[in-house]
Amino acid sequence: MNVKHKVIIMRCDEYDPAKISNIVKKGMEELGVRPTGNILLKPNAVLAHPEVFPYAFTRAEFLDGVLSATKEMAADVREISVGERSGITIPTRFSFKMAGYNPVIKKHKAKAYYFDEVKQVPYKLKRNENLRENMFFPKPIVDCDFLINLPKFKAHPWCRLTLSLKNFIGIQDDRHRLVDHNIYLEHKIADLQEVIQPKFIAIDGIVAGQKMMLTPTPFNMGAIVMGTNSCAVDTVCCHMVHVDPKDLIHLRLASERGFGPMDINQIDVSGDFPLNEVREKTKNFEFCMEHIDSYFDKDCNLSCTVGAFPAAHSPDYCWGGCPGALQEAMHIFKAYYPNVYTDMKKIHYVVGKVEGPLNIQDDETVMFVGNCTSWEGNIDGEHVKIESSYKPPKAIDEKKTKSNDMVLKTASTLLNAFLKKNRRWIHVKGCTVSVAEHVHYFSMIGKTGNPLFDPRMIVPLNTSYYQMRANRFLNRFVG
Numbered sequence: 287m288n289v290k291h292k293v294i295i296m297r298c299d300e301y302d303p304a305k306i307s308n309i310v311k312k313g314m315e316e317l318g319v320r321p322t323g324n325i326l327l328k329p330n331a332v333l334a335h336p337e338v339f340p341y342a343f344t345r346a347e348f349l350d351g352v353l354s355a356t357k358e359m360a361a362d363v364r365e366i367s368v369g370e371r372s373g374i375t376i377p378t379r380f381s382f383k384m385a386g387y388n389p390v391i392k393k394h395k396a397k398a399y400y401f402d403e404v405k406q407v408p409y410k411l412k413r414n415e416n417l418r419e420n421m422f423f424p425k426p427i428v429d430c431d432f433l434i435n436l437p438k439f440k441a442h443p444w445c446r447l448t449l450s451l452k453n454f455i456g457i458q459d460d461r462h463r464l465v466d467h468n469i470y471l472e473h474k475i476a477d478l479q480e481v482i483q484p485k486f487i488a489i490d491g492i493v494a495g496q497k498m499m500l501t502p503t504p505f506n507m508g509a510i511v512m513g514t515n516s517c518a519v520d521t522v523c524c525h526m527v528h529v530d531p532k533d534l535i536h537l538r539l540a541s542e543r544g545f546g547p548m549d550i551n552q553i554d555v556s557g558d559f560p561l562n563e564v565r566e567k568t569k570n571f572e573f574c575m576e577h578i579d580s581y582f583d584k585d586c587n588l589s590c591t592v593g594a595f596p597a598a599h600s601p602d603y604c605w606g607g608c609p610g611a612l613q614e615a616m617h618i619f620k621a622y623y624p625n626v627y628t629d630m631k632k633i634h635y636v637v638g639k640v641e642g643p644l645n646i647q648d649d650e651t652v653m654f655v656g657n658c659t660s661w662e663g664n665i666d667g668e669h670v671k672i673e674s675s676y677k678p679p680k681a682i683d684e685k686k687t688k689s690n691d692m693v694l695k696t697a698s699t700l701l702n703a704f705l706k707k708n709r710r711w712i713h714v715k716g717c718t719v720s721v722a723e724h725v726h727y728f729s730m731i732g733k734t735g736n737p738l739f740d741p742r743m744i745v746p747l748n749t750s751y752y753q754m755r756a757n758r759f760l761n762r763f764v765g
């Protein structure tokens with residue numbers, strides 16, 4: 287008979303490092319976990335800022351507690367480190383600083399690995415189902431003996447939830463992370479599981495995040511979820527917030543590939559926070575899985591036309607690409623400028639293959655977004671033909687991808703928007719067009735402020751960027 291995977295749900299209402307350490311240590315004991323060798327802790331620091339992005343990341347107190355427990359439980363340690371790659375173009379050292387990780391890492395004499403600064407090495411994948419045969423990973427991931435995965439419990443507008451499996455998106459640097467981060471995002475997440483499996487998982491569900499991944503609304507869940515198998519942990523977390531695990535597509539794909547169970551009956555759920563009690567508490571936990579053409583209402587100066595998409599598994603919508611990036615970008619604007627929806631200049635956003643006339647108003651600028659977008663028609667008497675340049679995964683060579691450098695991306699998007707500023711329409715290419723690019727284009731075309739140039743961001747962000755560039759250069763010469 288197969289031994290059931292164990293998942294533990296523990297109560298924890300406050301970010302108290304000592305309390306968290308105690309809970310995690312007991313969890314490790316119950317699960318028979320003994321960290322050893324090169325031990326790498328992978329939090330979710332996709333973006334962090336104490337004022338504007340306070341709920342997007344695994345909290346420093348949580349990391350502190352897990353580091354204490356890890357040190358107590360570990361044997362034959364070569365190194366304890368904390369590694370992560372923040373969201374596209376944001377230097378990871380910026381997020382670590384804003385998340386408050388640096389004093390914690392220093393206190394525990396651990397090492398910080400910013401995955402955008404270290405060597406990237408190829409890794410050969412073996413499964414037939416994978417999108418590609420090779421992927422690139424930061425060297426510390428490939429060298430790791432014992433991965434401890436520390437996700438933040440959050441809803442996600444592209445994938446429904448981000449938990450243990452989805453946290454692996456942060457184990458790739460930008461150049462490789464954006465490859466297949468589009469309509470194939472769920473498949474990519476499943477592929478990533480082949481490079482390494484976490485040997486311990488602790489999810490920060492003390493204050494969980496609802497709806498968005500970068501600007502989530504907080505939900506006082508008061509829980510820490512622990513286990514040793516990502517599929518089992520994610521399955522239990524789905525049940526915690528009334529999601530059918532089959533609807534978490536990357537979980538279904540990973541489970542079908544044999545990475546673990548997605549049937550709650552095959553999982554031994556324990557701890558002092560019964561699942562039924564958690565479910566009672568989360569009855570009103572909120573998600574955002576709406577298509578963009580129905581998401582922005584009549585009080586918003588943004589309207590959207592959504593066409594057809596080029597992948598057989600999802601012809602009616604691109605989850606994982608441009609539409610979700612638009613939603614995230616709009617929520618970021620709202621966090622900085624609460625009246626932006628009505629204050630911005632009118633934009634009509636078009637994505638996918640669209641046929642027939644567009645329903646556009648005289649004062650709207652039309653943004654055709656993404657490589658898969660196509661349309662032909664007249665705007666202000668001008669004949670406009672937007673052609674698709676979309677390429678499926680097999681036609682993309684992962685060894686020849688672009689850098690996605692923050693300064694270059696910023697300069698090129700702002701220049702493109704500036705050069706087209708007197709036109710009624712613009713075509714923004716990319717697959718995916720990232721959240722940051724959406725922010726830049728909307729700030730120029732919508733004539734709003736630019737959150738990335740906000741005084742709270744611009745100095746620390748750019749300081750981190752130039753430190754990142756210098757270290758990335760120096761690390762080329764390190765073995």
Ligand code: SF4
Pocket residue numbers: 467468469595596604606607608609637638655656657658659676716717718719
């Ligand atoms: S261009 Fe954008 S919307 Fe189209 S498939 Fe790529 S990510 Fe999706």
